[in-house]
Amino acid sequence: AQSVSQHNHHVILSEAASLELGCNYSYGGTVNLFWYVQYPGQHLQLLLKYFSGDPLVKGIKGFEAEFIKSKFSFNLRKPSVQWSDTAEYFCAVNGGSQGNLIFGKGTKLSVKP
Amino acid sequence: GAGVSQSPSNKVTEKGKDVELRCDPISGHTALYWYRQSLGQGLEFLIYFQGNSAPDKSGLPSDRFSAERTGGSVSTLTIQRTQQEDSAVYLCASSRREWGLKTQYFGPGTRLLVL
Numbered sequence: 642a643q644s645v646s647q648h649n650h651h652v653i654l655s656e657a658a659s660l661e662l663g664c665n666y667s668y669g670g671t672v673n674l675f676w677y678v679q680y681p682g683q684h685l686q687l688l689l690k691y692f693s694g695d696p697l698v699k700g701i702k703g704f705e706a707e708f709i710k711s712k713f714s715f716n717l718r719k720p721s722v723q724w725s726d727t728a729e730y731f732c733a734v735n736g737g738s739q740g741n742l743i744f745g746k747g748t749k750l751s752v753k754p
Numbered sequence: 755g756a757g758v759s760q761s762p763s764n765k766v767t768e769k770g771k772d773v774e775l776r777c778d779p780i781s782g783h784t785a786l787y788w789y790r791q792s793l794g795q796g797l798e799f800l801i802y803f804q805g806n807s808a809p810d811k812s813g814l815p816s817d818r819f820s821a822e823r824t825g826g827s828v829s830t831l832t833i834q835r836t837q838q839e840d841s842a843v844y845l846c847a848s849s850r851r852e853w854g855l856k857t858q859y860f861g862p863g864t865r866l867l868v869l
Contacts, residue, residue: 673856685845685860731797735856740804741787741813742858744797 643668645732647745654722655753662717662748664706664732674715675733675742676706685731691715702726724754756780758861760846766867767836775831775864779848786829787849787858788821792842800844803829804851836868 648663666672676688689700696708706717715732729749733742759778767773779786788800799813803823814820818836823829833840843865847858 675857677860684862687857687859690857733797740785740802740810741799742789742797743799744789746796 643734643736643739643743645734645743645745647730647732647748649748650746651749651751653751653753656724657721658752660717660719660722660726660750662730662732662750664715664717664745665713666715666732666734666743667713668734668736670736672734672736674706674708676700676704676715676717677731677733677744678728679731679747680728688717688730722750722752724752726750727752758846758848758859760844760861760864762864763862764865764867766869768869769838770835772832772834773836773866775833775844775866777829777831777846777848777861779827779829779846780859782850783848783859784826784851785849785856785858786823787847788829788831789845789847790842791845791863795842797845800831833866836866838868841866841868 644667646665674691677685678688679685688704689698691698691708699705704719706715708715729747731747732745735742761776784805786803790798801821802810818834821831843863845863847860849856849858
């Protein structure tokens with residue numbers, strides 16, 4: 642069965658620090674990979690996605706993620722975080738012809754001003 | 755354009771009562787999904803509709819849960835004889851069918867509290 646692991650439950654950073662959130666998945670075939678963000682009091686929004694092609698994907702608000710197939714990883718990065726990035730971040734995957742997403746448990750990011 | 759909408763935004767019910775939650779997907783999206791978000795369990799898939807195909811019900815936690823999609827658009831998730839462990843935020847998402855466009859867009863959710 643597919644699964645997604647997010648290594649960090651809660652990350653606390655100061656503004657301007659660099660961010661990397663880990664995501665590993667288990668699935669042997671072709672996968673689609675996503676990062677979603679949930680700001681406080683808001684609904685899930687898509688940050689970025691990978692279907693095929695260039696494994697380095699750029700998303701909104703300066704976020705990027707790199708798909709490393711050999712490591713089954715899709716880590717999220719941002720060079721310099723802002724207080725407004727405080728949110729919960731979810732990595733998700735679906736594979737092959739599967740419709741639904743499998744989500745990681747989420748990483749809560751707190752950015753101190 | 756309009757996103758996925760859900761109603762009600764909040765629902766408080768008593769244990770044993772039935773509840774209905776509604777989802778209006780994005781116009782033109784043929785796929786519709788229900789998920790549940792609860793503390794400790796994260797985001798769990800419940801059920802998936804794609805066009806006129808039989809729904810994928812593999813995520814439904816018990817036979818108290820059911821969903822239908824009328825006219826290929828609006829969907830209703832029904833929970834019968836609610837239990838306290840059903841308390842969660844119920845999320846709906848929709849997507850297009852075509853490869854490369856199957857990103858799921860989520861609604862704001864219905865927060866269900868079973869007393």
